[in-house]
Amino acid sequence: xxxxxxxAAVAASKDDAVLQWVTFKLDHETYGINVMQVQEVLRxxxxxxxxxxxxxxxxxxxxxxxVVTVIDTRSRFxxxxxxxxxxxxxxxxEAEKQVIGILVDSVAEVVYLRRSEIDNAPNVGTEESxxxxxxxxxxxxxxxxxxxxxxxxxxxxxxELTQI
Amino acid sequence: xxxxxxxxxxxxxxxxxxxxxxxxxxVSPQSIVKADSNQNVATNQTEAALLDAAILxxxxxxxxxxxxxxxxxxxxxxxxxxTPRQHEFVAPVSKIxxxxxxxxxxxxxxxxxxTKTVEPxxxxxxxxxxxxxxxxxxxxxARPVVEEPVIDxxxxxxxxxxxxxxxxxxxxxxxxxxxxxxxxxxxxxxVLFFKVAGLTLAVPLVSLGGIVKIExxxxxxxxxxxxxxxxxxxxxxxxxxxxxxxxMPEKYSEKLAQSxxxxxxxxxxxxxxxxxxxxxxxxxxxxxxxxxxxxxxxKRPWLAGVVKEQMCGIxxxxxxxxxxxxxxxxxxxxx
Numbered sequence: 001x002x003x004x005x006x007x008a009a010v011a012a013s014k015d016d017a018v019l020q021w022v023t024f025k026l027d028h029e030t031y032g033i034n035v036m037q038v039q040e041v042l043r044x045x046x047x048x049x050x051x052x053x054x055x056x057x058x059x060x061x062x063x064x065x066x067v068v069t070v071i072d073t074r075s076r077f078x079x080x081x082x083x084x085x086x087x088x089x090x091x092x093x094e095a096e097k098q099v100i101g102i103l104v105d106s107v108a109e110v111v112y113l114r115r116s117e118i119d120n121a122p123n124v125g126t127e128e129s130x131x132x133x134x135x136x137x138x139x140x141x142x143x144x145x146x147x148x149x150x151x152x153x154x155x156x157x158x159x160e161l162t163q164i
Numbered sequence: 165x166x167x168x169x170x171x172x173x174x175x176x177x178x179x180x181x182x183x184x185x186x187x188x189x190x191v192s193p194q195s196i197v198k199a200d201s202n203q204n205v206a207t208n209q210t211e212a213a214l215l216d217a218a219i220l221x222x223x224x225x226x227x228x229x230x231x232x233x234x235x236x237x238x239x240x241x242x243x244x245x246x247t248p249r250q251h252e253f254v255a256p257v258s259k260i261x262x263x264x265x266x267x268x269x270x271x272x273x274x275x276x277x278x279t280k281t282v283e284p285x286x287x288x289x290x291x292x293x294x295x296x297x298x299x300x301x302x303x304x305x306a307r308p309v310v311e312e313p314v315i316d317x318x319x320x321x322x323x324x325x326x327x328x329x330x331x332x333x334x335x336x337x338x339x340x341x342x343x344x345x346x347x348x349x350x351x352x353x354x355v356l357f358f359k360v361a362g363l364t365l366a367v368p369l370v371s372l373g374g375i376v377k378i379e380x381x382x383x384x385x386x387x388x389x390x391x392x393x394x395x396x397x398x399x400x401x402x403x404x405x406x407x408x409x410x411x412m413p414e415k416y417s418e419k420l421a422q423s424x425x426x427x428x429x430x431x432x433x434x435x436x437x438x439x440x441x442x443x444x445x446x447x448x449x450x451x452x453x454x455x456x457x458x459x460x461x462x463k464r465p466w467l468a469g470v471v472k473e474q475m476c477g478i479x480x481x482x483x484x485x486x487x488x489x490x491x492x493x494x495x496x497x498x499x
Binding site for chain 2: 027028029077078079119121122123124127128129130131132133136138141142143145
């Protein structure tokens with residue numbers, strides 16, 4: 001009996017995989033992105049604007065000889081812009097086979113979440129940005145909004161980034 | 165038997181002429197004179213005819229055949245002595261004439277030969293095959309060009325019609341307006357009055373899921389303006405509706421939004437939706453007759469009726485929840 005219980009528990013744990021999420025703050029809300037897509041976190045450095053770039057592109061930075069496009073996350077999420085301060089960070093991520101940076105208010109921590117702890121976001125979104133949210137999770141009475149980085153931009157927009 | 169002076173002179177010239185043409189032949193003077201007289205006439209005629217034919221062959225091809233025929237006719241009359249010279253002339257002229265004819269024929273037959281048609285009757289063959297081939301090629305090209313757009317239009321019409329109909333049905337789907345609210349309620353039932361930006365609303369207690377104080381609202385982007393966010397309550401997420409923005413969006417200005425001070429959430433029974441309110445007035449027992457019930461759903465199915473004494477709307481919670489679940493705003497239900 002014990003063996004069967006253990007097997008069932010292992011199977012259940014396999015289905016309920018633990019995922020790691022890097023959390024960051026944006027307009028007093030906590031967001032999480034898959035840790036496997038995060039390459040590094042940079043302090044804010046000067047971002048060179050690109051003329052004619054889409055509205056959600058802040059500009060480009062030189063990351064050890066590589067040009068990286070930085071996305072204005074607040075603008076992309078439909079939030080009001082904010083001043084850069086000491087806690088502002090650029091999170092270098094890889095999505096859709098491209099390396100980009102996203103500007104966030106601050107980076108908090110890495111949290112562990114079971115798949116079962118992730119709930120669906122309220123399905124009342126009609127805007128384009130509604131699809132960015134992969135799900136939500138309650139953690140210490142705080143709502144964590146999980147972002148699907150691959151859907152952060154549309155296919156056309158990802159292709160447009162390569163032209164910058 | 166002596167010859168006259170004239171005859172002697174004639175013979176002398178005849179000998180001179182004969183030595184140039186056939187010096188080795190020994191013929192008697194008389195026979196020579198007769199024969200040469202005939203022969204010279206014939207050769208002179210043939211040479212002139214051949215020269216004319218050659219000139220004509222170069223200048224014009226129509227006279228070639230006639231000169232050629234004349235030359236051949238004259239050569240037939242010529243005696244065997246003169247044949248070698250005549251052959252030397254006749255042969256090249258006939259060759260030239262035949263070459264000219266062949267070239268002309270080849271030019272005329274060139275288009276015909278390309279199409280691999282029958283060789284004879286070149287002038288007619290040239291025209292008819294080209295005329296026959298071109299329409300044969302053009303007709304099959306024209307047919308598909310005309311037919312393809314017709315097929316596309318038919319397909320487009322067939323595809324568009326079924327797509328449009330379900331979309332409009334889904335988008336317009338009005339929440340089911342129930343008449344069963346009155347059936348659920350007793351003759352006397354309790355209602356809770358609450359206020360939002362000066363507007364009083366009533367909710368039957370049987371449809372009230374609870375009252376929760378607003379603490380921490382998590383804003384989620386990409387949602388409608390009337391969706392304030394979510395709040396965690398007993399390990400569950402409550403979806404918070406900006407009641408003022410939802411009920412009267414036409415009056416919900418930026419100024420009004422800043423002035424409202426939401427304190428509580430009025431939870432809707434059987435859902436995780438909560439309506440924000442600034443204050444709770446009271447809960448009273450009223451009679452069905454005190455409510456002016458709406459007989460038809462109209463444009464606002466979420467409104468069950470009006471409480472006559474308080475002059476405030478009473479909510480139809482089930483319809484309201486259906487609308488919120490569908491992501492519809494107050495105005496979205498209209499139409």
